[in-house]
Amino acid sequence: MAFLEIKGVHKEFGAFQVLRGVNLDVIEHQVVCLIGPSGCGKSTLLRCINGLEKIQGGEIRLEDDRVSGPGIDGDKLRQNVGIVFQSFNLFPHMSVIENVTLAPTKVLKMSRVEAEAKAMVLLKRIGLEAKAREYPDRLSGGQQQRVAIVRALAMEPKLMLLDEITSALDPELVSEVLNIVRDLAKQGMTMLLATHEMGFAKEVASKVCFLYEGVVHEEGPPAQIFGDPKEERTRAFLKRIIEAGRL
Amino acid sequence: MTDFPAPSQHLPRRSDGFSVAAMLFAGLCVLAAFGTTRLMRGALTGLGVYASAWEIVFGLTIAGSGTLFWPALRSLVVTAKARAARARNDIVELRIETAAAKDHAFITFGWGAFALCIFGFISFVLTNDAAVGKTFFLLPLIQAKWWLVTKQFLLNNLFIFVATEILVLVWGLMVALARLIPGKAGRPIRALAIIYCDVFRGIPAIVTLYLIGFGIPTSGLSDLIVPHIVGLFIDLSAMSVAEVRAVTRIPVSWWCVLALTLTYGAYVAEVYRAGIESIHWSQVSAARSLGLSYIQTMRYVIVPQAVRRIMAPLLNDFIGLQKDTALVQVVGVVDAFNQSRIIAANAFNLSAVTIVAILFVLITIPQARFVDKLTERDNARMRAGG
Numbered sequence A: 001m002a003f004l005e006i007k008g009v010h011k012e013f014g015a016f017q018v019l020r021g022v023n024l025d026v027i028e029h030q031v032v033c034l035i036g037p038s039g040c041g042k043s044t045l046l047r048c049i050n051g052l053e054k055i056q057g058g059e060i061r062l063e064d065d066r067v068s069g070p071g072i073d074g075d076k077l078r079q080n081v082g083i084v085f086q087s088f089n090l091f092p093h094m095s096v097i098e099n100v101t102l103a104p105t106k107v108l109k110m111s112r113v114e115a116e117a118k119a120m121v122l123l124k125r126i127g128l129e130a131k132a133r134e135y136p137d138r139l140s141g142g143q144q145q146r147v148a149i150v151r152a153l154a155m156e157p158k159l160m161l162l163d164e165i166t167s168a169l170d171p172e173l174v175s176e177v178l179n180i181v182r183d184l185a186k187q188g189m190t191m192l193l194a195t196h197e198m199g200f201a202k203e204v205a206s207k208v209c210f211l212y213e214g215v216v217h218e219e220g221p222p223a224q225i226f227g228d229p230k231e232e233r234t235r236a237f238l239k240r241i242i243e244a245g246r247l
Numbered sequence B: 001m002t003d004f005p006a007p008s009q010h011l012p013r014r015s016d017g018f019s020v021a022a023m024l025f026a027g028l029c030v031l032a033a034f035g036t037t038r039l040m041r042g043a044l045t046g047l048g049v050y051a052s053a054w055e056i057v058f059g060l061t062i063a064g065s066g067t068l069f070w071p072a073l074r075s076l077v078v079t080a081k082a083r084a085a086r087a088r089n090d091i092v093e094l095r096i097e098t099a100a101a102k103d104h105a106f107i108t109f110g111w112g113a114f115a116l117c118i119f120g121f122i123s124f125v126l127t128n129d130a131a132v133g134k135t136f137f138l139l140p141l142i143q144a145k146w147w148l149v150t151k152q153f154l155l156n157n158l159f160i161f162v163a164t165e166i167l168v169l170v171w172g173l174m175v176a177l178a179r180l181i182p183g184k185a186g187r188p189i190r191a192l193a194i195i196y197c198d199v200f201r202g203i204p205a206i207v208t209l210y211l212i213g214f215g216i217p218t219s220g221l222s223d224l225i226v227p228h229i230v231g232l233f234i235d236l237s238a239m240s241v242a243e244v245r246a247v248t249r250i251p252v253s254w255w256c257v258l259a260l261t262l263t264y265g266a267y268v269a270e271v272y273r274a275g276i277e278s279i280h281w282s283q284v285s286a287a288r289s290l291g292l293s294y295i296q297t298m299r300y301v302i303v304p305q306a307v308r309r310i311m312a313p314l315l316n317d318f319i320g321l322q323k324d325t326a327l328v329q330v331v332g333v334v335d336a337f338n339q340s341r342i343i344a345a346n347a348f349n350l351s352a353v354t355i356v357a358i359l360f361v362l363i364t365i366p367q368a369r370f371v372d373k374l375t376e377r378d379n380a381r382m383r384a385g386g
């Protein structure tokens, strides 16, 4: 049974339908990559799973519990689902350690000492323990994204949603961020990530889903999607990606 | 494609005019210094306080304004160099020298304007045998009355605005948050906040003061409520009516605090709201995604960032508020301005009012510098390094 089940999800902004019946399953310890042209609704889907956007139809289930629709405690849900955005993640008025410990102390009511100790362990793992007292604007973009990941991890989520977390970064900073995601995948973290890094998707993904015109147009293991796509649209999309030199 | 001229064709404009103008301006300033010192000599003699020691001051004033010739001269010298460079067709040198010549000329203009303003002010005060000066700055009167005025300032103006500022900081934030409450259920609250802001920003502060300062005590509203509250702490049953009155009467200045809080709460709420709305919405997403509730998001993430941004406009409103404490005299509070008007009426002289003006300026300056410091510190902490 799938850890995360997305069944027939519809999402519209006014008259504009972004998602028109998305079906997608994520099994525990799997890494699922969402690919698709810009504006196809990858970010929107991730925000819906996290309850940051309301859906207009369909159902989202996490560990067989309905997490979409009326009567849902969004704050509870979000404690279990960490999300990292493309940019503007960190709180600029807080130091790195304050960013990481905010939610554990305020939401989980962890003691400050305990939260800081845990935060330091995590920061050490990404090699940023020396930057704990720095403010985000003094960090490089890559360091900021690593802190953002750690901040989400500090809540010990069961599922991580990563939304194009490297697309705002200079190429030489991309790998330091991807290395962390790679480590998380090895440790068995369940992840759903939207990405334009096809090479990376090929390497870490258990499954790749091609989102097109508001539905999952094609899905399958990375070898099949990248090597032998069945659908015409998928082929066209990948061809453009290859032409852009990103695969 | 358009043909861009080669860089070497962009010759800087000649700086000769600037240098000559700087020399003329320096000359003008020295002349003004002469005139001002003459006027001072006359006025001081008229006042009977002239001593030959003043000549040293006058000499220094003229010599000081004479130093304006120094940058003007340097400007001329550098302009001459620039001319030579132009003749040699040395473009780089020409650019450097021309820029330097202009810089020196503008130093003359800047400091010259500064000096002229001071001379102008001194002349204004001393014209007509210092009649202007005596009207506004009669030293004996200032010496005799400054404490009386300052005392009223501390007792009334200072008390009222400090109390109001503390209340406004809290009240304004509450109104701003009410105005930003999300969702359908929040609509009536939002409407209330909007109505409040519209009404109290619209009513002139002096009218609100009048209505509340007179209205609430006269209407008996306070007699209806206050005795019950005071009764919780003091046993009123054994007291006569007059005694009860005495312990339950609320000073008028407290009503002034209430009135000004209502008025300025509306302004400050708008400032808060602008600050909160200026924070990028993704900060809300980021906070909510960590499981923080709406209130926690506001409390720990959005409001702290907003407050840093609104420091300067907030200070603006506070200075406005501080000055508006001079209005409380309409309900009979003897504040510094009221006191000084009484003195002015008795002495046929405005110097006591000048004291009030000075007091208001004096309390404003440290606050302005304090906010500058805070802003600077935050900027240094959050943005520097890079």
Ligand SMILES: Nc1ncnc2c1ncn2[C@@H]1O[C@H](COP(=O)(O)OP(=O)(O)OP(=O)(O)O)[C@@H](O)[C@H]1O
Binding pocket: A013, A016, A018, A037, A038, A039, A040, A041, A042, A043, A044, A045, A164
């Ligand atoms: N709040 C909103 N209001 C209206 N339209 C929106 C909103 N958010 C997103 N959209 C629209 O929904 C569509 C999908 O947006 P989304 O950000 O999910 O795309 P994406 O697949 O993540 O694209 P990219 O790869 O460029 O990040 C876009 O056309 C966008 O304009």
Ligand SMILES: [Mg+2]
Binding pocket: A042, A043, A044, A163, A164
């Ligand atoms: Mg996106």
